[in-house]
Amino acid sequence: MKSSNPVFSRRGFARADGRTGRGVRQPRTLGTPVGSPVGASVGAESYGPHTVNPYADDGSRSPRLSKDAPPRGRSHAGTADGAMTIDDVVARSALTLGTVALTAVLSWVLLPLHDAGVGRSYGTAAGAGLLAFALSLVQSFRREPSPALILAYAAFEGVFLGVISHATSTYIAPGAVVQAVLGTLTVFAGVLIAYRVRWIGVTRRFHGFVMASALGFLLLMVVDLTASVIGGGDGLGFDSGVLGVLFGAVGIVLGACFLALDFRQVEDGVTYGAPRKEAWLAAFGLTVTLVWIYLEALRVLSILTQQGED
Numbered sequence: 319m320k321s322s323n324p325v326f327s328r329r330g331f332a333r334a335d336g337r338t339g340r341g342v343r344q345p346r347t348l349g350t351p352v353g354s355p356v357g358a359s360v361g362a363e364s365y366g367p368h369t370v371n372p373y374a375d376d377g378s379r380s381p382r383l384s385k386d387a388p389p390r391g392r393s394h395a396g397t398a399d400g401a402m403t404i405d406d407v408v409a410r411s412a413l414t415l416g417t418v419a420l421t422a423v424l425s426w427v428l429l430p431l432h433d434a435g436v437g438r439s440y441g442t443a444a445g446a447g448l449l450a451f452a453l454s455l456v457q458s459f460r461r462e463p464s465p466a467l468i469l470a471y472a473a474f475e476g477v478f479l480g481v482i483s484h485a486t487s488t489y490i491a492p493g494a495v496v497q498a499v500l501g502t503l504t505v506f507a508g509v510l511i512a513y514r515v516r517w518i519g520v521t522r523r524f525h526g527f528v529m530a531s532a533l534g535f536l537l538l539m540v541v542d543l544t545a546s547v548i549g550g551g552d553g554l555g556f557d558s559g560v561l562g563v564l565f566g567a568v569g570i571v572l573g574a575c576f577l578a579l580d581f582r583q584v585e586d587g588v589t590y591g592a593p594r595k596e597a598w599l600a601a602f603g604l605t606v607t608l609v610w611i612y613l614e615a616l617r618v619l620s621i622l623t624q625q626g627e628d
Contacts, residue, residue: 402587406597410465414472414601415608421476426484429477443481450474454606463598471602475609486616491623498615505570505611509577520582528575535572538565562621569614576607 429442453471457464483495512518542557584600 400594401591402594402597402600404584404588406594407584407588407600410597410601411604414468414605417469417472418476418479418605418609421473422480422483425477425480429481429484431485431488440482440485443478443485446474446477446481450478454602457602463595463602465598468598468602472605475605479609479612483616486620491620494616494619494623497619498612501570501615501619502608502612505574505615506577506608509574510581513578513581518578520578524575525579528572528579532572532576535569557617558621558624563618566614566618566621570611570618573607573611573614576610577604580604580607 425446450471453467453474457467457471460467483498487493487495509518518524546557580600580603583603587596587600
């Protein structure tokens with residue numbers, strides 16, 4: 319199952335026999351209501367004119383179009399895994415995000431902040447963040463989802479968020495953490511509503527634009543970090559002032575776009591009768607995207623608070 323997010327991406331769903339669905343046409347565009355003729359498109363373009371099921375035995379069966387109807391082609395009824403459902407995605411997402419939230423709260427309460435300055439506290443957060451990133455890379459290169467790896471990633475990500483949030487709230491922007499959490503939930507709800515009512519057309523062009531924009535955004539972040547390390551100061555100025563606010567706003571918009579891609583991939587996985595274990599990858603992708611949005615929102619709020627104090 320593809321996990322589109324600003325950190326990494328996995329190409330295609332994994333078939334029940336372990337192969338990926340690369341080269342397989344997607345069933346319909348986001349703007350095409352479920353049950354409408356294949357190839358009908360409300361958006362600018364579709365992923366392809368043919369309907370195929372990457373989980374079917376011959377790779378050419380129609381997807382499941384109703385919640386209760388079993389998927390055609392390869393059946394998961396006789397396997398221990400079964401077919402993925404929305405309930406599976408919700409349950410695993412709740413477990414993964416709950417792990418992030420729990421470890422964030424524990425790190426906020428139990429890990430001390432260094433009164434000598436925010437830099438040392440950020441160093442502690444950076445260590446946990448690097449471990450979380452390493453675990454995410456390991457999972458992204460695995461052929462199968464590993465619940466242990468995903469939950470370990472969530473735990474270290476929670477430590478990172480807890481320390482950096484506590485330090486930001488204490489030294490930089492009191493109250494920004496609550497606002498960032500509410501902002502992240504608002505973005506999630508807004509994109510979900512827009513997705514459900516078909517206001518967003520997730521087409522091939524949309525996917526390509528989002529991926530290219532995210533790549534450019536990440537490259538700018540790397541250049542900014544390199545410039546700040548070599549030249550000192552604020553680097554390219556993306557961490558302060560109007561430019562920093564605009565850069566953070568772009569990051570939030572990109573995160574919202576990746577949420578739309580994640581929702582589309584979850585819908586396709588359920589429609590095609592993906593193996594139940596793929597729900598872990600769905601939860602993984604959604605968690606990474608929501609963490610991205612939260613961090614960008616925290617950045618914007620911190621910059622705005624500093625500007626208000628000046």
